[in-house]
Amino acid sequence: MANYKVIIVGASGAVGQEMLQVLDERNFPVGDLKLCATARSAGKKMLFKGKTYTVEETTPDSFDGMDIALFAGGAASTEFGPLAAEKGVVVIDNSSHFRLDPQVPLVVPEVNPEDVKEHKGIIANPNCSTIIMVVPLKAIYDAAGVKRVVVSTYQAVSGAGAEGITELTNHTRAALDGGQVVPSKFQYQIAFNLIPHIDVFQEMDYTKEEWKMVKETHKILHDDTVGITATTVRVPVYRSHSESVNIETERKITAKEAKEILANFPGVIVQDNPSNKEYPMPLYTSGKDEVFVGRIREDNSLDKGLNLWVVADQLRKGAATNAVQIAELVIKYGCLGKR
Amino acid sequence: MANYKVIIVGASGAVGQEMLQVLDERNFPVGDLKLCATARSAGKKMLFKGKTYTVEETTPDSFDGMDIALFAGGAASTEFGPLAAEKGVVVIDNSSHFRLDPQVPLVVPEVNPEDVKEHKGIIANPNCSTIIMVVPLKAIYDAAGVKRVVVSTYQAVSGAGAEGITELTNHTRAALDGGQVVPSKFQYQIAFNLIPHIDVFQEMDYTKEEWKMVKETHKILHDDTVGITATTVRVPVYRSHSESVNIETERKITAKEAKEILANFPGVIVQDNPSNKEYPMPLYTSGKDEVFVGRIREDNSLDKGLNLWVVADQLRKGAATNAVQIAELVIKYGCLGKR
Numbered sequence: 001m002a003n004y005k006v007i008i009v010g011a012s013g014a015v016g017q018e019m020l021q022v023l024d025e026r027n028f029p030v031g032d033l034k035l036c037a038t039a040r041s042a043g044k045k046m047l048f049k050g051k052t053y054t055v056e057e058t059t060p061d062s063f064d065g066m067d068i069a070l071f072a073g074g075a076a077s078t079e080f081g082p083l084a085a086e087k088g089v090v091v092i093d094n095s096s097h098f099r100l101d102p103q104v105p106l107v108v109p110e111v112n113p114e115d116v117k118e119h120k121g122i123i124a125n126p127n128c129s130t131i132i133m134v135v136p137l138k139a140i141y142d143a144a145g146v147k148r149v150v151v152s153t154y155q156a157v158s159g160a161g162a163e164g165i166t167e168l169t170n171h172t173r174a175a176l177d178g179g180q181v182v183p184s185k186f187q188y189q190i191a192f193n194l195i196p197h198i199d200v201f202q203e204m205d206y207t208k209e210e211w212k213m214v215k216e217t218h219k220i221l222h223d224d225t226v227g228i229t230a231t232t233v234r235v236p237v238y239r240s241h242s243e244s245v246n247i248e249t250e251r252k253i254t255a256k257e258a259k260e261i262l263a264n265f266p267g268v269i270v271q272d273n274p275s276n277k278e279y280p281m282p283l284y285t286s287g288k289d290e291v292f293v294g295r296i297r298e299d300n301s302l303d304k305g306l307n308l309w310v311v312a313d314q315l316r317k318g319a320a321t322n323a324v325q326i327a328e329l330v331i332k333y334g335c336l337g338k339r
Numbered sequence: 340m341a342n343y344k345v346i347i348v349g350a351s352g353a354v355g356q357e358m359l360q361v362l363d364e365r366n367f368p369v370g371d372l373k374l375c376a377t378a379r380s381a382g383k384k385m386l387f388k389g390k391t392y393t394v395e396e397t398t399p400d401s402f403d404g405m406d407i408a409l410f411a412g413g414a415a416s417t418e419f420g421p422l423a424a425e426k427g428v429v430v431i432d433n434s435s436h437f438r439l440d441p442q443v444p445l446v447v448p449e450v451n452p453e454d455v456k457e458h459k460g461i462i463a464n465p466n467c468s469t470i471i472m473v474v475p476l477k478a479i480y481d482a483a484g485v486k487r488v489v490v491s492t493y494q495a496v497s498g499a500g501a502e503g504i505t506e507l508t509n510h511t512r513a514a515l516d517g518g519q520v521v522p523s524k525f526q527y528q529i530a531f532n533l534i535p536h537i538d539v540f541q542e543m544d545y546t547k548e549e550w551k552m553v554k555e556t557h558k559i560l561h562d563d564t565v566g567i568t569a570t571t572v573r574v575p576v577y578r579s580h581s582e583s584v585n586i587e588t589e590r591k592i593t594a595k596e597a598k599e600i601l602a603n604f605p606g607v608i609v610q611d612n613p614s615n616k617e618y619p620m621p622l623y624t625s626g627k628d629e630v631f632v633g634r635i636r637e638d639n640s641l642d643k644g645l646n647l648w649v650v651a652d653q654l655r656k657g658a659a660t661n662a663v664q665i666a667e668l669v670i671k672y673g674c675l676g677k678r
Contacts (some may be wrong), residue, residue: 148640150585150640152491152583154493154572154574168531169515172511173515176512188616188620188622188623189622192507192576192622193576193620193621194493194574194581194620194621194650196581196618196620196648197613197616197618201613201614204594204636204639205611205613205634205635205636206636206639214639214640227640227641228639228640229585229639229640229641229644229646231585231634231646231648233493233581233583233648235493235533235574235575236531236574236576237531237533237575238531242533242535242572244491244535244570244572246489246570246585255544272544274536274540275540277526277527279535279536280535281533281534282532282533283527283528283531284527294535295535295544297543297544297545298543299568300543300545300567300568301488301489301553301566301568302487302566302568305568307568307570309535309572
């Protein structure tokens with residue numbers, strides 16, 4: 001099996017670190033490895049399979065001779081993504097910048113793997129909340145059709161990067177010990193609080209995060225007739241996003257059928273045994289690659305509907321794992337760039 | 340103005356303490372005051388309007404000669420509620436025991452005040468999550484009709500009483516400092532976690548808390564044609580429940596109209612100015628009596644629908660305040676018990 005030259009851009013951040021970890025765990029065929037980030041992080045040492053790598057500042061030359069570039073997100077994607085693609089590197093990008101570009105496939109490997117083949121150098125990784133919802137949603141979509149989705153999220157602070165994690169700890173200690181709470185990454189104190197405001201406000205007073213869940217899901221499903229409305233909320237949890245997902249289906253599906261369909265769907269683990277207190281919780285899904293689904297119930301207010309409680313590690317399946325899975329598809333389908 | 344003889348049963352608990360506080364703040368015409376609780380709390384001292392009261396153990400004799408009994412909830416309601424009513428005391432009960440009894444009015448003063456008049460000795464105070472939802476829901480119901488509601492809750496630990504508060508602090512310190520997390524009041528660690536399990540599991544794998552939101556809302560609105568489906572989740576917040584409420588209306592209502600209607604509805608405060616980061620958050624609504632509504636948006640997936648983000652102090656409007664408001668109606672309508 002061939003080995004591939006892989007570059008991670010934003011390697012030292014919360015998502016970049018997970019990308020490195022996931023490449024290792026999944027035994028991705030890494031030949032050369034280059035770890036890049038902003039000048040601020042250059043010089044930092046990182047380990048991969050027992051070898052120490054030094055983080056370099058990303059420059060246009062960083063991409064020369066590479067096969068696959070995993071972009072963790074942020075401004076680097078717009079600055080270097082198209083340039084890397086021009087150099088024949090396949091860019092798998094976790095930023096929101098290219099996701100809705102019709103020239104760029106937006107891929108969740110369990111849902112629309114074949115879209116990878118259409119890439120023109122850049123493949124976009126969807127928003128974390130979108131990925132976590134769309135995996136179980138596709139299982140139901142295939143089995144019973146989906147008319148409409150009402151989703152409310154409970155999003156962990158690490159969705160805002162490593163600084164989000166630090167801020168939750170700092171705010172929590174300050175709240176408990178009477179210190180000063182200084183919001184910086186978040187709009188308000190996040191410890192012992194909820195903030196119904198993720199990303200910027202846009203049309204109709206929905207946030208960009210809420211619109212991402214609508215528009216990206218439409219693109220991934222190749223179906224914009226599915227009604228989707230979202231309310232996204234930051235919660236004082238370190239890691240793993242949770243979502244309360246109400247689905248109105250086209251055809252009747254029982255809870256029992258839904259459980260079977262979900263259990264057989266790739267990338268989904270059903271945790272649903274109420275009598276034994278089994279349901280997904282963010283504390284226990286962190287570091288895992290699957291989407292956990294529980295509280296699977298027929299909607300008591302509709303003839304054809306379901307309620308699901310969905311939890312997954314948004315740094316793993318919501319970002320790094322999904323990106324590495326896309327890279328695996330690029331290799332599987334033999335659609336690397338031409339250098 | 341006459342003064343009334345008031346007894347609080349469960350006075351030393353989280354809700355009982357709030358009842359005392361609310362009686363004070365609202366200048367309820369308290370003549371004699373008796374504070375009762377279980378034997379375990381007897382002897383405890385509590386202050387009311389500068390006077391010290393000693394908590395007594397509740398006995399059948401505790402109710403002799405009283406006008407109004409506020410029951411904070413729990414087993415005392417079934418043990419002493421009917422007995423107190425027989426003695427001519429008007430019982431306002433915060434437990435779930437009598438709420439669905441057709442002989443017992445279930446009242447939210449902003450929604451169905453007149454139902455108080457039908458009481459036969461006991462008036463039930465609804466579940467906290469129900470009260471918080473039904474106040475803004477009634478405003479929309481009156482203005483545009485309601486076909487269906489999808490609600491996901493974010494419920495504070497004090498919904499589980501004073502022990503819930505202690506447990507969040509203990510779990511948080513243990514999680515931060517590496518100590519042992521011992522779940523007792525909650526099923527699992529609640530610090531930095533979410534638990535989609537409040538009260539016991541019942542039919543269709545919904546929890547009792549979820550069914551309360553359906554059945555109590557139907558009773559309060561006198562309309563069981565409204566579809567309601569709920570997912571209730573415990574979050575690591577000390578106080579104030581939050582709810583993401585999606586409402587399908589009978590008639591079209593714009594977000595602008597909804598804001599005006601809600602702002603003019605008694606007991607509601609609209610906090611909705613996204614450009615200024617104004618939206619309700621549980622940290623800032625605690626200790627307040629109103630229901631705060633923000634993130635008011637037309638549902639982008641429906642012709643006729645709204646999304647609301649609703650937050651209120653569940654110990655105040657969700658329990659103590661609502662109970663004292665009911666007591667005020669009892670006096671206003673002159674429907675005290677006959678002794």
